[in-house]
Amino acid sequence: MxxxxxxxxxxxxxxxxxxxxxxxxxxxxxxxxxxxxxxxxxxxxxxxxxxxxxxxxxxxxxxxxxxxxxxxxxxxxLGRAFQLTQLFPNLSVLENVRLAVQARHGGGLNWWQVWRDRKDWLEEARELVAGVRLLDKQAATAASLPHGDQRKLEVAVLMALDxxxxxxxxxxxxxxxxxxxxxxxxxxxxxxxxxxxxxxxxxxxxxxxxxxxxxxxxxxxxxxxxxxxxxxxxxxxxxxxxxxxxxxxxxxxxx
Known part of the structure; x- marks a missing residue:
């Protein structure tokens, strides 16, 4: 491949x-x-x-x-996770993953439509966040996470892109x-x-x-x-x- x-x-x-x-x-x-x-x-x-x-x-x-x-x-x-994390620092954990799910499904960047009409994408994002054990921090901004949690979040984003x-x-x-x-x-x-x-x-x-x-x-x-x-x-x-x-x-x- x-x-x-x-x-x-x-x-x-x-x-x-x-x-x-x-x-x-x-x-x-x-x-x-x-x-x-x-x-x-x-x-x-x-x-x-x-x-x-x-x-x-x-x-x-x-x-x-x-x-x-x-x-x-x-x-x-091609999906890449970096030595230094590449995240949207001011967005929440869940929003970082949700945007990656949207991108994979071709949903563009219309956030409000996704919140309203595509709850399945949001649920998929939650499952990925849970998979890296960050569900209790889903509302926290990426920038506020300790380094180890940022690395886990980046893996969740990468997996969301599949x-x-x-x-x-x-x-x-x-x-x-x-x-x-x-x-x-x-x-x-x-x-x-x-x-x-x-x-x-x-x-x-x-x-x-x-x-x-x-x-x-x-x-x-x-x-x-x-x-x-x-x-x-x-x-x-x-x-x-x-x-x-x-x-x-x-x-x-x-x-």
Whole structure:
């Protein structure tokens, strides 16, 4: 469904993403890992349209979407959750999710008509808010929420759009230990559907081990490993590039 071909971006003389070619199929969850500065978020930005590529292509269903701006990519089915939350800060929790439900159904921005005529959309929004355990805060503005709740709200907004490709950029960053399972359970449920493509940038290797069907590793912007999680994590290139050390024989056997 989703593919990048030789995807590259340069900032002056620095190559942040270096000719990355990779395909992602429906029904799979791919974790994208690598050390800080490896190009993971930049790669996400190229796929979702926040940055223009210097070279290469992004394809969705074999259609070249490289020249499309981010909003049109979203309409084609690419959904993105960011490291830094992207919400309407002065709208309530429920209104943020309701607008996403409206957008998916092609309802425009006529808020009052939706309140009056489309109570089913409002109920759908409430169910999504309940799913991230924010129903007791549905009337609070997004800006008033603590960071962990803002991350959960952004996941609810993304799910309201119901894209074909879900892109999660460190979705549990900044969350308390008690909050993390809520988001991970939602990602597990999406994966269980087997009809969505899920990309996950994540530093927590226990999360990666549990959720990922596949791991790709970026280092200095280049794709250096791609495969089944246990094999990739145990590989020399990952031990050196991502963990900063070569594995011992005992570690290799344990992996």
């Amino acid at each position: 989703l593919e990048t071909r030789n995807l590259t971006i340069r900032f002056g003389g620095h190559v942040a993403v270096d000719h990355v070619s990779c395909a992602f199929a429906p029904g799979t969850l791919t974790a994208i890992v690598g050390p800080n500065g490896a190009g993971k978020t930049t790669y996400f930005n190229l796929i979702s349209g926040q940055l223009p590529a210097s070279e290469g292509q992004v394809l969705l269903d074999d259609m070249d979407i490289t020249a499309l701006p981010a909003p049109l990519r979203t309409r084609r089915g 894209p074909r490709v879900y892109m999660f950029d460190e979705p549990t960053a900044g969350m308390s230990v008690d909050e993390v399972p809520v988001v991970l359970d939602l990602i597990r449920a999406l994966k269980a559907r087997r009809d969505r493509t899920i990309l996950l940038v994540e530093h927590k290797m226990d999360v990666v081990r549990e959720l990922a069907d596949r791991i790709i590793v970026l280092h200095h912007g280049a794709l250096v490993a791609d495969g089944e999680p246990a094999a990739v994590i145990a590989s020399d290139v990952v031990q050196q590039a991502y963990l900063g050390q070569a594995p011992t024989a005992g570690e290799e056997e344990a992996a």
